[in-house]
Amino acid sequence: MTRVFNFSPGPATLPEAVLRQAAEEMLDWHGCGMSVMEMSHRGKEFMGIYAEAEGLLRELMGVPSNYKVLFMQGGAIGENAIVPMNLIGRNGKADYAITGDWSKKSHKEATRYGQAQVAVQGDNVSIPKQSAWKLDPAASYVHICSNETIGGVQYHWTPDTGRVPLVADMSSDILSRPIDVSKYGLIYAGAQKNIGPSGLTIVVVRDDMLGHALPITPSAFNYQVQGENDSMYNTPPTYAIYIVGLVLKHFKANGGIAAVEAHNARKAKILYDFLDASSFFRNPVAKEDRSLMNVPFKLKDETLDEAFLKGAAAGGMIQLKGHRSVGGMRASIYNAMSIEGVQALVKYMQDFERQHA
Structure with a gap:
């Protein structure tokens, strides 16, 4: 077997050790006689896999106890709608920092659900200094994309948004470096670039951000509903959660x-x-x-x-x-x-x- 060097922007390369372990466990996970793909999401086997993956994510990211960790579906594109549906209802307004194609898409989608204002417009090759931002102190949240995969620009600092919660699309740099989760009201990320396969979206949301969903928000995409049901309101992407758990164990075993x-x-x-x-x-x-x-x-x-x-x-x-x-x-x-x-x-x-x- 010859493996290539895969420079794909996503779905992206995974640790070979993780792929080998998944292959070994494909038909019979830990002697239970079935694949993880075949497990009930409410069975004891998968619930153990789920709990370990969530625990490792909390540990490695340093997630405070007053945050929910949700395993959802729809990717960052889905979250472009799910975030405003859950958060913009606090007062109908949100600020968006546009630094590239993905934050531009996020802003465009948010305009369907409230007043999505452009706090700053970048040039796609740099991150505007915060002195150029025009933030509304009454906004429901401020949204950024921490790493723009197309233009190749990345925040190496955390915006100060005062009392307005900071929301970040971290799809392409989640768990690539330590961050202070407490500086964010909500973080979301598709798993398929840095921590697992496509099909799983990680959401880390502070408890006080819950309970503001618009009436049109589908139950499966309501953060409060998912939080109350431990991400099990609907069947979650079970195999993707399992692979993410293996990746996180790999990170921990190799220095965090x-x-x-x-x-x-x-x-x-x-x-x-x-x-x-x-x-x-x-x-x-x-x-x-x-x-x-x-x-x-x-x-x-x-x-x-x-x-x-x-x-x-x-x-x-x-x-x-x-x-x-x-x-x-x-x-x-x-x-x-x-x-x-x-x-x-x-x-x-x-x-x-x-x-x-």
């Missing part, structure tokens, strides 16, 4: 989130150092706002893009094509991407530059 952060910083430095030294490749993002997760870059001669991608694939490096809205290339180097994968990419880029410069 501090070690994950150090690993991610090292990978990003290898790639950015090369890009900064090259006259053939370039990264457009302001250095202080560069993402440690998604690294977009362009060739000096864009007519060579297809040749670059073809050669990369031949060398076992896939999913490097940039998003259609910006073109170029993008290397997504989430938690499970190895140092060796990034080193192989840089070596290939060096060789390609020597051949075509």
Whole structure:
């Protein structure tokens, strides 16, 4: 078997050790005679898996006791609607910081449920300084996307929103570094980039944010209802929860989130150092706002893009094509991407530059 270096923006690569354990347990989980896929979500076997996954998530993220951890479905796209349906009813208004395509989508969807105001409009290559933000002290919440997967910009600071709760889409950098959860009213993230397979959405929500859902909110998407039912109001994505639990155990056994952060910083430095030294490749993002997760870059001669991608694939490096809205290339180097994968990419880029410069 030969595994490629998968630079996909999501669904993304997972730790090989986790995949091997899941394969070993596929037909018979811990001697129970069935796969996790076949378990009742209310049976004792799965309830144990669920409790362990939630406990590990709380431990690794440092989730305070006055927060609910919900395992939901619909991804970040779903949460773009679910968040305002649950929160904007407090007073009908919310502020959105637009720093790229995903926060733009979040804002657009929120306008269907209340007054979604643009607190700041970025340029897609940097995070606007907070002095440029126009925040409404009466807003129900302030929404950010902590890491924009398409543009490759990332917050390396936490906005100060005063008494207005801060809501963050952390789909592409959750558990990639330590954060202070207490500074947020709500965090949501699709699992498929950093911590598991597609189909599962993590929601971490402070207790006082519950109970404000609009009357149109479906019961399955009502945070209070899901919290009261331990995410079991409807059948949750059971197998995805199981895989996330294995990933979290893997993180804990290998030094926790501090070690994950150090690993991610090292990978990003290898790639950015090369890009900064090259006259053939370039990264457009302001250095202080560069993402440690998604690294977009362009060739000096864009007519060579297809040749670059073809050669990369031949060398076992896939999913490097940039998003259609910006073109170029993008290397997504989430938690499970190895140092060796990034080193192989840089070596290939060096060789390609020597051949075509």
